[in-house]
Amino acid sequence: SSDSTTIRATLFPGDGIGPEIAESVKEIFKAADVPIEWEEHYVGDQIDPRTQSFLTWESLESVRRNGVGLKGPMATPIGKGHRSLNLTLRKELNLYANVRPCSSLPGYKTRYDDVNLITIRENTEGEYSGLEHQVVRGVVESLKIITRQASLRVAEYAFHYAKTHGRERVSAIHKANIMQKTDGLFLKCCREVAEKYPEIKYEEVIIDNCCMMLVKNPALFDVLVMPNLYGDIISDLCAGLVGGLGLTPSCNIGEGGIALAEAVHGSAPDIAGKNLANPTALLLSGVSMLHHLNLHDKADQIQNAILNTIAEGKYRTADLGGSSSTTDFTKAICSHL
Amino acid sequence: SSDSTTIRATLFPGDGIGPEIAESVKEIFKAADVPIEWEEHYVGDQIDPRTQSFLTWESLESVRRNGVGLKGPMATPIGKGHRSLNLTLRKELNLYANVRPCSSLPGYKTRYDDVNLITIRENTEGEYSGLEHQVVRGVVESLKIITRQASLRVAEYAFHYAKTHGRERVSAIHKANIMQKTDGLFLKCCREVAEKYPEIKYEEVIIDNCCMMLVKNPALFDVLVMPNLYGDIISDLCAGLVGGLGLTPSCNIGEGGIALAEAVHGSAPDIAGKNLANPTALLLSGVSMLHHLNLHDKADQIQNAILNTIAEGKYRTADLGGSSSTTDFTKAICSHL
Ligand SMILES: CC(C)[C@H](C(=O)O)[C@@H](O)C(=O)O
Ligand SMILES: CC(C)[C@H](C(=O)O)[C@@H](O)C(=O)O
Numbered sequence: 001s002s003d004s005t006t007i008r009a010t011l012f013p014g015d016g017i018g019p020e021i022a023e024s025v026k027e028i029f030k031a032a033d034v035p036i037e038w039e040e041h042y043v044g045d046q047i048d049p050r051t052q053s054f055l056t057w058e059s060l061e062s063v064r065r066n067g068v069g070l071k072g073p074m075a076t077p078i079g080k081g082h083r084s085l086n087l088t089l090r091k092e093l094n095l096y097a098n099v100r101p102c103s104s105l106p107g108y109k110t111r112y113d114d115v116n117l118i119t120i121r122e123n124t125e126g127e128y129s130g131l132e133h134q135v136v137r138g139v140v141e142s143l144k145i146i147t148r149q150a151s152l153r154v155a156e157y158a159f160h161y162a163k164t165h166g167r168e169r170v171s172a173i174h175k176a177n178i179m180q181k182t183d184g185l186f187l188k189c190c191r192e193v194a195e196k197y198p199e200i201k202y203e204e205v206i207i208d209n210c211c212m213m214l215v216k217n218p219a220l221f222d223v224l225v226m227p228n229l230y231g232d233i234i235s236d237l238c239a240g241l242v243g244g245l246g247l248t249p250s251c252n253i254g255e256g257g258i259a260l261a262e263a264v265h266g267s268a269p270d271i272a273g274k275n276l277a278n279p280t281a282l283l284l285s286g287v288s289m290l291h292h293l294n295l296h297d298k299a300d301q302i303q304n305a306i307l308n309t310i311a312e313g314k315y316r317t318a319d320l321g322g323s324s325s326t327t328d329f330t331k332a333i334c335s336h337l
Numbered sequence: 338s339s340d341s342t343t344i345r346a347t348l349f350p351g352d353g354i355g356p357e358i359a360e361s362v363k364e365i366f367k368a369a370d371v372p373i374e375w376e377e378h379y380v381g382d383q384i385d386p387r388t389q390s391f392l393t394w395e396s397l398e399s400v401r402r403n404g405v406g407l408k409g410p411m412a413t414p415i416g417k418g419h420r421s422l423n424l425t426l427r428k429e430l431n432l433y434a435n436v437r438p439c440s441s442l443p444g445y446k447t448r449y450d451d452v453n454l455i456t457i458r459e460n461t462e463g464e465y466s467g468l469e470h471q472v473v474r475g476v477v478e479s480l481k482i483i484t485r486q487a488s489l490r491v492a493e494y495a496f497h498y499a500k501t502h503g504r505e506r507v508s509a510i511h512k513a514n515i516m517q518k519t520d521g522l523f524l525k526c527c528r529e530v531a532e533k534y535p536e537i538k539y540e541e542v543i544i545d546n547c548c549m550m551l552v553k554n555p556a557l558f559d560v561l562v563m564p565n566l567y568g569d570i571i572s573d574l575c576a577g578l579v580g581g582l583g584l585t586p587s588c589n590i591g592e593g594g595i596a597l598a599e600a601v602h603g604s605a606p607d608i609a610g611k612n613l614a615n616p617t618a619l620l621l622s623g624v625s626m627l628h629h630l631n632l633h634d635k636a637d638q639i640q641n642a643i644l645n646t647i648a649e650g651k652y653r654t655a656d657l658g659g660s661s662s663t664t665d666f667t668k669a670i671c672s673h674l
Binding site: 084110111112127128132134137138139140141142143145146147148149175177180182184185207208209211212213214215216229232233234235236237239240241243244245 | 421447448449464465469470471474475476477478479480481482483484485486512514515516517518519521522544545546548549550551552553566569570571572573574576577578580581582
């Protein structure tokens, strides 16, 4: 069924509402004639010793082979002795940058209508080292690790992104007034990279001040780059400005150009299987994937159909205040293609 | 000049606009017949070896002796070999909890009109340990330290605050899904204290999700308690919701009931000495100090005068979109007493 122009991409439908929203993506991509053939992989029911998690080695190999993938929400099974599925993907595929475009959706009203920024998060180290230690009972410590290699890599990604996406400014977010050595190294790397991009403005903003400015006037920001935990916090904050994780795409970039796009919202087990889920975040993540594949026309076509459907307001899922089913919302998007 | 009912309190006017806004506080407190005699202390021009900072030992002794103080902005002088003035105060006075009430100001419009929460930040440990280390060139680490003692102490303060201030719920903010040992210990301590306060609801919210909820619907929150860095971030975020650090009070609580209230905004050297500064944050911090001294009537009287002056809108400083001088704004508040 695949011809020479078909691109193979890995699809992890994920848990809970994952399969339904993945179905919606497949349908819309098909209706838009996107030349993608999906290779579906599921979360296993056994721990794969090669990944120490419920994700199988074969499914990771699929992303490595294809170079691109799309991932639905995955609920990490409760219990000990295995790694979180999200962290397994980041570590095993060396997904070093998490990129989240965040823009006000025309037609979906929040307190903000002027958000148009990109958060770029270092995704492999920092506070996520996993190194923790009990010194004595009642005294515990955890290690934050910042390396020159990972900081340069994500900074380079951010400036390159800014340059190739017509963005004007990169803001490095930090707390180097307190963590002078770790966040200091991160800033030093950003400054080094900034010198190579004289056409892109560069500034440094302390994280607490950044959060205050974001809620007062998000239009002040363009591209933000930051260590892992700050990225975790700020990307969710920014998603909140435009409506939440159900509406915002995410894409992870790995070494060798791998891209794994993902919906970062939860698996919503309470509404799973009920045809109520909103596929927007997974769809927009699919759109990021298409951009990554240089299928910009298809990407724009699908993105416009999604935004127009939401703006029109006739078909909206319950989380957006409507009463449409997932399948009706999907059909409405197809009709806007 | 002091009689038996006079309370002595330390005043650090601070740098930049500090002296002007401290003058405003003194005038308004006098007009309201607050029985306080100020003991003024200044930041020194030499490093005091006993504090390793420009704050003298005598000025810290003054707060210890009086038990209460009010602090304007202090610009930490640039250079090496000394500690930040804010951190010196926290360490030397063991100011373990930073309390910031954050409410929408009637009459001062932002995107939010429904904020009414209190952030309570652990103020002595966590990411602020000051322990950093270069492993090899290009690899640095910093240590976050969480102790049972400090976590119980701030949790106890938060629940006691909730109970004595008619608050319903305490939310502990954390990232224990990643930092299981450190943030896990913090949560364990919060749970232990929660058991002693069955009348106060208790919940745990992951920091990224908390920031998203705060910008979507801050009315969901009541009292928030958290480790140091999360407190730093979230308290500024919340200040941003209601207008910024120029409008929000802060009070640090230390062992033995010490209270050091402070304006947490900067010293604004660009407008210093020009009679343009907004004294509101320092005034409201002074109001927190009065509550701490159980001078609730005086506190309410002054707070109402401030809020009414701002709401009336006739006298506002430039940062609030007006053109009043500090002294005219101050007189207007006095006339509302
Ligand atoms: C689920 C959790 C481990 C994860 C993180 O902290 O990175 C999530 O919040 C995210 O942003 O992808
Ligand atoms: C100035 C800085 C060291 C300080 C902090 O990080 O605690 C400030 O942001 C605060 O919140 O008081």
